[in-house]
Amino acid sequence: MTSREPRKTVTLLCPVEYLGSLLIPSFSVVGGMIMMLCFTLRYIFTPPFYLRNIFKQMVEIGVNSMPVVLITASFTGAVLALQSHTAFKRFDAETLVGTVVALSMTRELGPVLTGLIVAGRAGAAMAAELGTMRVTEQIDALETLATNPVRYLVVPRFIGGMLMLPALTVLSDGIGIMGGFIVSTRVLGANPTTYMTRTWDFLEMEDIFHGLLKSFFFGAAIALISSYEGFASEGGAEGVGKATTRAVVLSSMAILISDYFLSAWLFK
Amino acid sequence: MNSDIMIHIEGLSKSFGRKQVLDGLELDVMRGESMVVIGGSGTGKSVLIKHIIGLLKPDSGRIYVDGHDVLSLGEHDLGELRKKFGMLFQNAALFDSFSVWENVGFGLKQHTRLSSAEVRKVASEKLRMVGLAGIEDLMPSELSGGMRKRVGLARAIAMEPEVIFYDEPTTGLDPIMADVINELIVDLRKKLKVTSISITHDMASAYKIADRIAMLYKGRIIEVGTVDEIRNTSNEIVRQFITGSAVGPITMEVTRA
Numbered sequence: 001m002t003s004r005e006p007r008k009t010v011t012l013l014c015p016v017e018y019l020g021s022l023l024i025p026s027f028s029v030v031g032g033m034i035m036m037l038c039f040t041l042r043y044i045f046t047p048p049f050y051l052r053n054i055f056k057q058m059v060e061i062g063v064n065s066m067p068v069v070l071i072t073a074s075f076t077g078a079v080l081a082l083q084s085h086t087a088f089k090r091f092d093a094e095t096l097v098g099t100v101v102a103l104s105m106t107r108e109l110g111p112v113l114t115g116l117i118v119a120g121r122a123g124a125a126m127a128a129e130l131g132t133m134r135v136t137e138q139i140d141a142l143e144t145l146a147t148n149p150v151r152y153l154v155v156p157r158f159i160g161g162m163l164m165l166p167a168l169t170v171l172s173d174g175i176g177i178m179g180g181f182i183v184s185t186r187v188l189g190a191n192p193t194t195y196m197t198r199t200w201d202f203l204e205m206e207d208i209f210h211g212l213l214k215s216f217f218f219g220a221a222i223a224l225i226s227s228y229e230g231f232a233s234e235g236g237a238e239g240v241g242k243a244t245t246r247a248v249v250l251s252s253m254a255i256l257i258s259d260y261f262l263s264a265w266l267f268k
Numbered sequence: 269m270n271s272d273i274m275i276h277i278e279g280l281s282k283s284f285g286r287k288q289v290l291d292g293l294e295l296d297v298m299r300g301e302s303m304v305v306i307g308g309s310g311t312g313k314s315v316l317i318k319h320i321i322g323l324l325k326p327d328s329g330r331i332y333v334d335g336h337d338v339l340s341l342g343e344h345d346l347g348e349l350r351k352k353f354g355m356l357f358q359n360a361a362l363f364d365s366f367s368v369w370e371n372v373g374f375g376l377k378q379h380t381r382l383s384s385a386e387v388r389k390v391a392s393e394k395l396r397m398v399g400l401a402g403i404e405d406l407m408p409s410e411l412s413g414g415m416r417k418r419v420g421l422a423r424a425i426a427m428e429p430e431v432i433f434y435d436e437p438t439t440g441l442d443p444i445m446a447d448v449i450n451e452l453i454v455d456l457r458k459k460l461k462v463t464s465i466s467i468t469h470d471m472a473s474a475y476k477i478a479d480r481i482a483m484l485y486k487g488r489i490i491e492v493g494t495v496d497e498i499r500n501t502s503n504e505i506v507r508q509f510i511t512g513s514a515v516g517p518i519t520m521e522v523t524r525a
């Protein structure tokens with residue numbers, strides 16, 4: 001038997017994976033993430049499915065983030081009302097406060113703030129848990145038990161992120177609008193009926209949907225980045241700590257940067 | 269290729285960064301044989317096992333298990349092959365979000381149609397085999413190091429694999445428990461005709477469980493032989509290692525490092 005070239009470690013089933021594999025030698029994080037995304041997208045639609053893991057992640061990402069999202073959204077809505085009231089009073093347009101609060105919450109602040117909160121909470125938890133599993137060889141152990149770690153660990157987080165971010169965002173939009181309503185009517189003396197009419201008259205379904213679409217992307221980005229950082233951890237507890245920090249920082253940056261481009265594209 | 273050969277490795281090389289760990293390693297393990305790999309700490313024994321099971325990809329070389337070229341198998345076929353493998357990790361690698369019996373039964377739950385109650389029953393039985401009855405519901409964090417290792421062993425044998433890899437099965441166990449594990453490994457080979465590769469520093473254990481012993485040194489297998497051949501070896505390096513002497517050819521490397 002003659003020796004041959006070392007086998008390409010990446011299958012060429014997906015062209016993007018091949019692109020990713022070209023980037024890997026330069027230690028490109030982006031290359032690795034593109035590869036993980038490619039595998040994840042393929043595994044989402046092919047069995048085996050780990051429904052219990054998906055459910056667990058939905059609870060972890062969605063339900064457990066609710067208290068923080070509730071508090072953040074209500075106070076954000078409240079402060080929006082307060083600030084825009086001060087500004088609009090200068091040209092006698094106080095009645096538009098409801099509109100401003102509703103549009104700001106649904107188009108921008110709902111999705112972005114929810115994204116940042118989930119990045120800090122669930123993203124950090126994902127990177128820390130998966131990183132610990134990596135450095136203690138639990139991910140290797142999964143493989144030896146003939147269980148694909150990306151399917152078993154990453155896909156449920158990805159699905160959880162994509163489904164729960166929009167859900168949290170709806171909640172955040174509603175609570176934010178309520179926060180604005182309470183401050184306007186109770187503190188600033190606005191007429192409740194006018195306030196709500198102004199809100200509904202100008203708020204379009206499109207505003208809400210585009211906000212939700214953004215949050216869908218944010219959820220996917222958080223899960224992908226955090227899972228990748230966890231999987232790529234090395235070097236014990238210190239490595240896991242660094243991975244966790246990077247997961248939160250990169251997820252937050254990804255949210256803020258992609259938010260601009262998604263907005264420019266969606267709201268043009 | 270001879271069909272009596274279960275594992276065939278040729279020209280296996282692997283480096284991490286600039287560090288060459290395996291350097292053209294060759295090794296054959298026969299069907300039903302218990303092969304023990306000995307060698308100093310950090311010489312790449314765990315890395316060798318991880319290559320055979322497909323967890324690491326070599327820089328060059330070929331690995332055949334049961335006639336399959338491990339490196340060219342796709343996800344599905346590699347998964348099927350791994351169902352015939354059992355692996356005990358050096359640090360047990362228990363899933364810390366699962367209880368002891370869920371750890372032991374993980375493979376069964378994923379790959380068989382057994383109910384939870386049945387999986388639990390099999391897990392309990394395997395736990396009894398490693399001397400751990402009645403700890404099914406503890407979490408891994410509640411176990412001592414030796415117990416974790418034995419739970420890892422129970423998990424490795426739960427699916428009744430044809431090939432088992434033991435990475436330091438007796439390290440960290442008291443001498444009596446170490447002997448229980450040795451007996452178990454010998455038993456598995458005799459009764460189930462399991463092929464195994466064990467890594468150990470513990471020469472008493474090596475002599476007890478090995479059909480043949482291979483010594484890994486500087487990225488290669490420098491000597492393979494039966495227990496008697498190894499005991500009476502003329503190779504200075506091997507002799508120094510098995511007698512545990514501080515004086516000999518290996519010392520130089522240690523002090524230089």
Ligand SMILES: Nc1ncnc2c1ncn2[C@@H]1O[C@H](COP(=O)(O)OP(=O)(O)O)[C@@H](O)[C@H]1O
Binds near residue numbers: 284307309311312316
């Ligand atoms: N994933 C890895 N990345 C970088 N270096 C590694 C990795 N795994 C093992 N090594 C290095 O390879 C060498 C051999 O490791 P190992 O096989 O664990 O030794 P041992 O013979 O004690 O089991 C060590 O120097 C270790 O640092």
Ligand SMILES: [Mg+2]
Binds near residue numbers: 314
């Ligand atoms: Mg080792």
